[in-house]
Amino acid sequence: MGGGLGATSLYGQYKNRIMKIFISIFILLISVNSVLVASLKKEYVYWEKLSASDKSNFISSHNINNLVLEYYKGNLNITDDENTFELLNELVSADSELFPLYYFLFNKICFESDGAVTEILGKYCLQIIMNDPNYVINHFTFERENIKKDKYAYQFFGEFLGMEMYFKEKGTSDIDYNFAEFKEYLNSHLQLISQQNKNTLSLFYNCISESINKMS
DSSP: HHHHHHHHHHHHHHHHHHEEEEEEHHHHHHHHHHHHHHHHHHOOOOGGGOOOOHHHHHTTTTTHHHHHHHHHTOOOOOOHHHHHHHHHHTTOOOTTTTTTHHHHHHHHHHHOGGGGGGGGHHHHHHHHHHOEEEEHHHHHHHHHHHHHOSSSHHHHHHHHHHHHHHHHHHTTTOOOOHHHHHHHHHHOOSSOHHHHHHHHHHHHHHHHHHHHHHHH
């Protein structure tokens, strides 16, 4: 009898331990899932979503390059000159705090540019994506789903990148990646990605491919 009670007691302790382990695993899975959901729903600061007062406060509370401020105020035209190249270099070198403004202004340049300037924008598009790929792809999605435009940022980026990557294949561009390498880089650096962003990526890659084919 005593042996039977001892075995029953040990079995009960074993069951309790197993139950505690399962509960701990369950709680851990819930925590991980919460983190995943939060990552998918991460709120990025987009310049288009800021109020006038928020924009003013942003400008006044950051040390922003004078050339950038001149362009922001509409006092600088985008042409094939030294100021434009200096401005582009500044915009793609932004730290994370300035990125919402600098990214917005870079997109503005892509929209406004023509002629010789468009021919050099591909390498800058690549650099600004590499600065924060998750921000850029999420903004591509935000823009195409919420703002009515004739042409979206992902289309400009795709067109300019395609031109540059065509020349990369021909050995006449010094950018870091060809198309295949760029896709591998981007896919490996994107965090948990929503279905909307997957759709955006597909559209973006198609734009690059079409641009390359047009150059051929």
